[in-house]
Each structure stands twice: as structure tokens, then as C-alpha cells.
Amino acid sequence: MLAISSAEIGAQTWQFDFGPGAVQSGYTSVTATTLYATNIGYGLGDYSNIGASTTNLYGVDRGGPDALRRDFCASSNGPMAFMLDVPYSNYEVTVISGDNNAASGGILEESRRWARVVSNTAGTFTSSELTLNIHSGQMRLTFDGPAGRFNAITVKATNTPTIFIAGDSTVTDQGSPPWAGWGQMMPLLFKPGVATANYADSGESAGSFAHSFLPKIWGVIRSNDFLFVQFGHNDEKGYDTTTYTNYLATYISGARQRGALPVLITPVERRRFDSDGNALDTHGSYPGAMRQLAADQGVPLIDLQASSKAYFQYLGPEGTKQVFNYAPGYADNTHFQEYGGVQIARLVVEGIKEANLSLTNFIVPNELPPPWLNSDVGPVGATGGVTEAHGVFTLAGSGSDIGGRTDAFQYVYQPLVGDCEIQARVVSGGLSFKAGVMIRESLVAGAPNACAFISGSGAGLQSRASAGATTTTNAVATASPPYWVG
Numbered sequence: 001m002l003a004i005s006s007a008e009i010g011a012q013t014w015q016f017d018f019g020p021g022a023v024q025s026g027y028t029s030v031t032a033t034t035l036y037a038t039n040i041g042y043g044l045g046d047y048s049n050i051g052a053s054t055t056n057l058y059g060v061d062r063g064g065p066d067a068l069r070r071d072f073c074a075s076s077n078g079p080m081a082f083m084l085d086v087p088y089s090n091y092e093v094t095v096i097s098g099d100n101n102a103a104s105g106g107i108l109e110e111s112r113r114w115a116r117v118v119s120n121t122a123g124t125f126t127s128s129e130l131t132l133n134i135h136s137g138q139m140r141l142t143f144d145g146p147a148g149r150f151n152a153i154t155v156k157a158t159n160t161p162t163i164f165i166a167g168d169s170t171v172t173d174q175g176s177p178p179w180a181g182w183g184q185m186m187p188l189l190f191k192p193g194v195a196t197a198n199y200a201d202s203g204e205s206a207g208s209f210a211h212s213f214l215p216k217i218w219g220v221i222r223s224n225d226f227l228f229v230q231f232g233h234n235d236e237k238g239y240d241t242t243t244y245t246n247y248l249a250t251y252i253s254g255a256r257q258r259g260a261l262p263v264l265i266t267p268v269e270r271r272r273f274d275s276d277g278n279a280l281d282t283h284g285s286y287p288g289a290m291r292q293l294a295a296d297q298g299v300p301l302i303d304l305q306a307s308s309k310a311y312f313q314y315l316g317p318e319g320t321k322q323v324f325n326y327a328p329g330y331a332d333n334t335h336f337q338e339y340g341g342v343q344i345a346r347l348v349v350e351g352i353k354e355a356n357l358s359l360t361n362f363i364v365p366n367e368l369p370p371p372w373l374n375s376d377v378g379p380v381g382a383t384g385g386v387t388e389a390h391g392v393f394t395l396a397g398s399g400s401d402i403g404g405r406t407d408a409f410q411y412v413y414q415p416l417v418g419d420c421e422i423q424a425r426v427v428s429g430g431l432s433f434k435a436g437v438m439i440r441e442s443l444v445a446g447a448p449n450a451c452a453f454i455s456g457s458g459a460g461l462q463s464r465a466s467a468g469a470t471t472t473t474n475a476v477a478t479a480s481p482p483y484w485v486g
Contacts, residue, residue: 012157014084016042018150019071021061027152030082032059032073041085044073047140053078062100069098069125072149079106081142082150088220089157090133090195095141096152098125107144111136112173112180113198114188114342118148125151130187131160133195135220160193163359164217164260166209166251167200167230169335170268170344178325180341182268182348189349194362205238206231206247214251223259226359227251228348230304232267232286233334241289248290252297263357264294266305268344269312271324271333279313281305302351308344 017027028042035054036043046053056078061071074080098104098120105119108128116128132139141153165171165183173184183198190196197220199213209231221227229251235244248264255262266287272280281287287305294301312320323340325332336344352359 012087012089014042014086014153014155016082016153017068018059018073018152019061020059021063021071022067024067024152027068030073030150032057036083038085043083045081045083045140047079047081047083047142056080060099064100068096068152070100072097072099072151074147074149075143079142079144080148080150081140082153084139084141084155085137086134086139086155086157088135088137090131090160090162091139092154092156092158092160092192093130093132093139093141094152094154095128095130095150096125097128097143097149098123098151099149102147104147104149106148108148109142109144110134110187111140112142112175113184113186113196114338116188118143120149129192131158131190131192131195132187133162133197135197135199135216160195161224161226161359162221163194163196163226163228164221165196165198165200165228165230166214166217167228167265168204168233169200169202170233171198171200171230172202173198173200174335174341178330178337180336180338182336182341182344185338185341185345186348188342189345189364190359191362191364194359200230203234204231205234206244206251207235207239210247210250214254218254218258221255221258221260225258225260226357227255227260227262228265228302229262230265230267232283232290232305233270236284236286241285244286245289245293248293249297252293252299261300261357263300263302263355264290265302265348265351266290268304268347269308271312271320273317277317279309281309300355300357302348302355304344304347304351307347307351311343311347 015024015027016030017024018030020031023029030042030044032044034043036045044054044057053075056075057073057080058076059071059073064070093110095108095116097108097118100123102122103120105117105126107114108116108118108130110130110132113132115130115132118126118128120126139155141150143150163186165186167181167183170181171183172181174180181198181200183196183200186196186198197217199217201209201213204212206229217227229248231244231248235247252262252264267283269279270282272282274280283305287303291301291303293299312323315323323336323343325335325337325340349363352363
């Protein structure tokens with residue numbers, strides 16, 4: 001594997017200025033016609049997994065003295081992707097995004113790994129600082145949603161701790177929506193300074209992974225890194241718990257030999273209930289065997305089997321459909337849709353806190369709503385319309401409910417034909433109702449059962465605080481333009 005040497009760390013830097021306007025000194029120009037090619041190793045490109053296409057790209061120059069913020073590249077229909085060929089390393093990445101004339105935002109991802117949610121009102125800009133592990137030879141930064149803006153990107157090799165993740169299909173970076181593993185959502189929950197390297201793959205057991213992907217991890221893991229290990233789903237099909245724990249022991253010893261910290265994670269539960277609505281254990285004696293191994297060898301344990309079962313019990317048979325892949329046309333009781341991937345990653349992060357790992361210092365505080373859902377509220381007023389939406393949606397506005405401040409709200413929800421259940425949180429400032437509430441919305445003109453929201457600013461953003469309260473519907477003032485993510 002081609003990798004950056006320790007002597008090159010900090011020296012390898014790429015800087016790109018997007019759009020048709022003046023180019024900042026020391027930056028490489030990228031316009032809407034700068035398409036990825038292997039001979040230059042960078043450019044805007046097609047990424048079919050998320051629907052990114054070069055046919056929808058355009059550039060705008062708003063003018064002004066700031067060369068990095070005056071202009072941008074965007075997509076008129078769907079996501080956009082920027083590709084950069086890089087050697088194996090961790091990278092400090094800064095993405096400047098915004099628009100002097102319009103609201104902008106969306107999900108900032110790297111190869112479908114959710115990294116940040118960006119929400120800008122007109123005239124404001126976000127500088128998203130990310131720490132990314134690239135082990136595929138190519139960095140693919142994407143904005144999911146037609147309101148995404150690339151103004152500038154800086155990439156610099158760095159020597160930071162890495163969380164290596166070994167696991168199966170419930171953990172892996174699922175290639176296409178609506179599927180998602182919890183491992184691909186982990187970057188969303190961490191501050192800059194630590195990277196996640198998700199080597200999990202579908203169909204793997206502790207035994208098969210030890211022969212397929214673990215040697216790759218052994219080749220790059222270093223002192224002070226972490227090795228997170230979740231297996232069980234496929235081990236149950238092939239061998240007994242003795243063989244299972246013997247394999248897991250090789251992960252522990254191999255990490256320790258290299259100065260890394262192994263962390264065992266009991267397998268996340270499946271969606272299975274009895275006739276009385278009680279969540280069931282589906283992994284037999286395997287979680288218990290892992291717990292005993294962790295105790296015997298003094299290894300930190302994140303008991304995801306127990307926490308996910310408790311979470312599913314709280315949600316119930318119907319509520320868990322928003323976590324698992326019950327998008328239209330699917331009924332998958334093992335794998336997650338994007339909302340569920342985020343929520344299971346939240347449980348893993350809570351386990352990191354409970355285990356008092358040093359990674360706790362890198363966790364983003366209140367980045368997403370807690371997985372324990374609250375009573376239905378809403379709807380929040382909106383006008384205009386789109387015909388489909390899923391993933392994460394951002395809405396910016398101000399009003400008397402939120403103390404007259406400009407606040408941003410993030411909605412994590414499932415793709416549904418019909419009313420959407422959406423979860424909200426405060427990005428800045430405070431709400432008069434509790435963050436994490438579920439909101440039902442169906443206000444799209446001409447499509448009464450679809451979800452739509454508008455990004456903008458102005459007075460009048462309101463919502464009711466609890467189930468049974470009188471609905472308050474106020475449109476967001478000066479809302480422009482409508483946009484969606486997904």
C-alpha cells in the first residue's frame with residue numbers, strides 16, 4: 001500500500017479554489033469544467049453511489065474581494081463530488097462552503113462516510129474541519145443535496161490517532177442509500193484530531209476477517225491507535241463460542257503488540273420481537289462469550305448488544321422500522337438505513353464515554369439528538385415544495401420561539417412515502433421545546449404526503465412543544481431557496 005512517510009507528514013498539502021472567479025494565490029483553480037482525470041489526479045466527478053453527476057455542475061462568481069468565498073461550484077440537481085488521488089494517510093481537511101446571495105448546505109461526506117452537516121443562511125460561510133483516514137487511494141468529498149457549495153478545499157497529511165474498525169455488514173460503509181452501517185457514521189460524531197478507518201465488510205466473521213482484512217490493518221495500525229471489533233452475526237452461523245473467542249483473542253494480542261488499544265463491541269441486535277412486543281436476544285451465547293473474554297483479558301468493552309436491545313425495546317416493533325431498512329420496498333431486520341446508522345453510532349459513542357476511553361475528548365458534544373425519542377410535535381411551518389427527501393435536512397431561521405436568535409435545526413429522518421418522522425436538534429442557541437422531538441410534516445403543495453422544508457431566515461419559526469398541543473404553522477420568512485438532501 002502506497003503511504004506517506006513520517007518525514008512527509010505535514011509537507012503534503014493540496015489547496016483548491018472553486019468557481020469561475022479570481023483564484024487565491026497558492027491555490028489550484030477548479031471550475032465546473034474541471035473534471036476528474038487520472039493524469040491530473042483531481043477534479044469534479046461522477047459518483048453513481050450517491051447520484052453525483054458531472055452533467056449538473058455549474059459555477060457562480062458573486063464578486064467581492066475574498067477570492068475563496070466570492071465564487072463556488074455547485075450542482076443544479078443532486079449531489080456533487082470532488083475526487084483527489086492521495087496516498088494512504090490521515091488528512092486534515094478544511095472545506096469552505098457558503099453563498100453570499102442564498103442559503104446553502106447539505107451533508108458533507110467522504111465516500112458516503114457522513115462527516116458534517118452544513119447549514120448556512122445567505123451571506124454566511126462554514127469552514128468545516130475534518131480529520132479523515134484515506135485507505136482507498138482516493139479522497140471523494142461529496143455534498144449531498146443541490147444546495148451544497150464548494151468554495152475552497154485544503155488537504156494536509158497529518159499524524160493523528162486512528163480508530164480502526166473491524167466488523168460485518170451492520171458496521172461497513174454501505175455503498176448506496178438507503179443502507180448504512182454504523183461505522184460509516186462515526187466521523188460525524190468526532191471533532192478534528194482523530195480519524196476513523198472502517199475496514200468492516202459484508203458477510204465477515206471474526207474468522208474470515210482475520211484472513212481477509214486484518215492483515216491490511218496490521219500493516220498500518222500504530223501505537224496509540226484503536227482497534228474496534230464487532231463480530232457475531234456471521235460467527236453464529238459457522239462455529240461455536242470457543243472458536244469465536246479464540247479468533248477475537250488474536251485481534252487483542254495483535255493490537256497490543258503494535259501499541260494500539262483493542263476495544264471489543266458486542267454485536268448490535270436484530271429487529272425481533274415476541275407477540276407481546278418484547279425485544280428478543282438474537283445472538284445466543286456469543287455476546288456473553290465476548291463479555292467474558294473482555295473481562296479475562298482486561299479489554300475495554302462496549303456492550304452494544306445490551307444498549308441496542310434496550311433502545312429497540314423503547315421504540316417498539318413499529319418504532320424500530322425507522323432504524324432498520326424499512327424504506328419503501330424494503331423490510332430488512334438486520335441492516336440499517338441512514339437514520340438508523342447514525343443512531344447506532346450514537347450508542348457506540350455513549351459506550352466510549354462509559355468505558356472512559358481517551359477518545360471521549362474528541363466526541364462532538366450534542367452533535368445529534370439522543371436516540372431516545374420523545375413525543376410527537378409540530379409541524380414546523382414551511383412553504384414551497386420538493387417531491388422527495390431523506391437523510392439529514394437542515395433548516396435555518398429565527399423567531400420568538402428561539403429568543404430572536406438565528407438558529408439552525410438538523411433533521412435526521414427516514415425516506416417515506418407519506419408523513420415523515422423527523423428528529424430535530426439545535427446547532428446553536430436554544431429552543432423553547434426539547435431538542436430530539438419527533439416532528440411530522442406534510443405541507444408540500446401538490447404533494448400533501450411528502451416531506452419538504454425551506455432553508456432561510458426571518459421571524460416566524462415556531463412549533464408546539466408536546467403531543468396534543470395546538471399546532472402552530474408559520475412559514476419561514478425570506479426563505480430562499482428550497483432545498484433537500486438525498
